[in-house]
Amino acid sequence: MSDSVLAFNSIAFHYQTGKKKEAVSIFDGIDFRVNDGEFVSIIGPSGSGKSTIFRLVTGLENPAAGEIFLNGKKTENRLGQVGYMPQQDLLMPWRTIKENAVLPLEIKGMKKAEAESRVLQLLDDFGLKGVEDKYPGDLSGGMRQRVSFLRSILSGSNILLLDEPFSALDAITRLSMQEWLLAQWQKWKKTILFITHDVDEALFLSDRIFVLTGRPNHQLTEVTVPLGRPRTVRDLSRPEVVTLKEQLIDQLRSKELS
């Protein structure tokens, strides 16, 4: 357990829906481990519980059974413990870029002057110099996602959860954001858990890929990406990667039909 920063031990979870409060089982005893500094993607058909994993890790939901370990410790109250970057950038439109980035520090109770000077320095590193006093509405989608990523880093956690952060961007911006993300990941030495629909994106970014096997999930399928680092987009056309990609797509498709 010492090396894994995040572990699920036979986690069970179900949602209650409808008037009769019928329980819809999402997870039925799943286990996984994420190691320090690893980049892990989660793929699966819609409704398979990708986001639910994040809601469990962040502490927005609690498992019906099983244990969640953060940094080797069983953690019951996980709110405020991991950095989370949502699908929409979710920047507050009434706050400037600087004020948005400061939010997690503000909530942690850091002094305003100290928090702001830290943010200003980071904005430079993130290629966001000169926009600190602009409002989110003035920025492009890619820039807003950078601010959102910066905000999740400022949570101070070593674990970052990114929920389809680039799905709303156009293809070219997405590619440059993926490369940018890899650079940031290596620089900050964070552990990243990344949800995506896009098999190419998962293969390009991750060390390992978790495949959700439909509802309820009894176990996760784990795939190790056969690529070293640094990688380029061209590596994705290597035969062993192409084979893997086809396998993954077949797997996702069969689940969607069933």
Add this chain to the structure above:
Amino acid sequence: MRKLHSYLLSSSLVLVLLVIWEIGAWSYGKSFILPTPSEIAVKLWELREVLIFEHLPATLLIIVIGLAISIIVGFGLAIWMNVSRIAEKAFYPIIISSQTIPIIALAPIFVLWFGYSIWSKVVVTVLITFFPITVSAFDGLRSSDKDLKELMLTMGASKKDLFLKLDVPSAMPSIFSGLKVAVTMSVIGAAIGEWLGAQAGLGYFSRRMMTQFDGAAVFAPIVLLSAVGILLFLLVTVIEKIVLRWRKQV
């Protein structure tokens, strides 16, 4: 330049209506019933000192006190209903149904209760302005983004953080809409209150002139009342522009 242009249409329409009124009233020829706009303007100038230094302050005082009470009580109630489900269930239906009570018909009762003091007029003003302020603040507080709330929770936000950093800023646009309605209605409230009985005020003056069959002097304070309403509205708009400067110019 563009701004000027956008007012051009409405101001020329007003001008046309004034001209029609002028000609119509002039040919009717009974200025104690229907004075011409130019007669009203002249009367306004003649009475400027009495109106501006004696009656306007009295009316403004009612408006300011009434609005202040409405804002304090309205915001307080909105926050309470936002925090407590029980308070919401208890008060919200009452607040909505209170709007069906014809306040103007009730107003004489307030004179009975509070006499001819300023408070009978303040009560009418409060009852009229209270509703838009409370409901807009409450709906605004409710309008905050659920996803943002969850994001803040993952950052470890407390209830106080959620309220101050999310609910209140989210409510601002709605609060300003409510305030705009409230300030214009506050003028109506104050004028009605004064009609029922007062020793000073623009509404009182207008009514007194009616008993003297001085048509132009009935209208003159009304012009001033409506100017007060417009100015209050513009004041709220200016504050709104400053507070909500992040919003794109509409």
